[in-house]
Amino acid sequence: MHNVMKNVGTLMIFITLLAGCSDMDEPSSDPASASSSDQASVVENEPESAVTETQDVEPLVVEISTHVTLRSDRRLMVEGESNLPDRTQIRVIVEREISRVRWQARTEIEKGHFSAGPYGSGSGLPDGGYIVRVEVDEASVQPEAVQARIGSQGQHLAGKLVSQSRHGLGQIATYSQRFLVGSEPRQTRDQVEVQESPGIQTL
Known part of the structure; x- marks a missing residue:
């Protein structure tokens, strides 16, 4: 047991x-x-x-410049240069300062250059001050090759021309330049550059 x-x-x-x-x-x-x-x-x-x-991806410091030409019919042509990628979609706007009447056209950058126009009514542009503005479209509507360089939200854009889109679609770039049409120069303290075309001055 x-x-x-x-x-x-x-x-x-x-x-x-x-x-x-x-x-x-x-x-x-x-x-x-x-x-x-x-x-x-x-x-x-x-x-x-x-x-x-x-x-x-390195930041792209955006550079844009323009020059305007008044045709014989007093309508305006805008040409410019930029370091943005080829096929970048832009909008070029010409606005009269006094009346705020504006004309606009869409174009794209090719080999660092772009052109748009002619701007103005059939009777041409009256004398006075104008603003030419170049606006780079949001990255979401740009071609894929452009997005690859600037970013899907434009996050790779840099420089003084770059700002946030008002629609919350990332970063965009905007350039503007004032100019005068007419033989009488406006009284201004700004530096004035006289263009080859008679009657046009940029401020």
């Missing part, structure tokens, strides 16, 4: 040890720890891709 009890006790200890080993071998099923591990992995991966995109 004593031997039987001793054997039973030994068996109980053996079973207890096996159960303990079994618990140690099982992987943790705690969802909190698994979720924490996954989250840490995601957080580590995100900055890596952001850094890669920033390093791959």
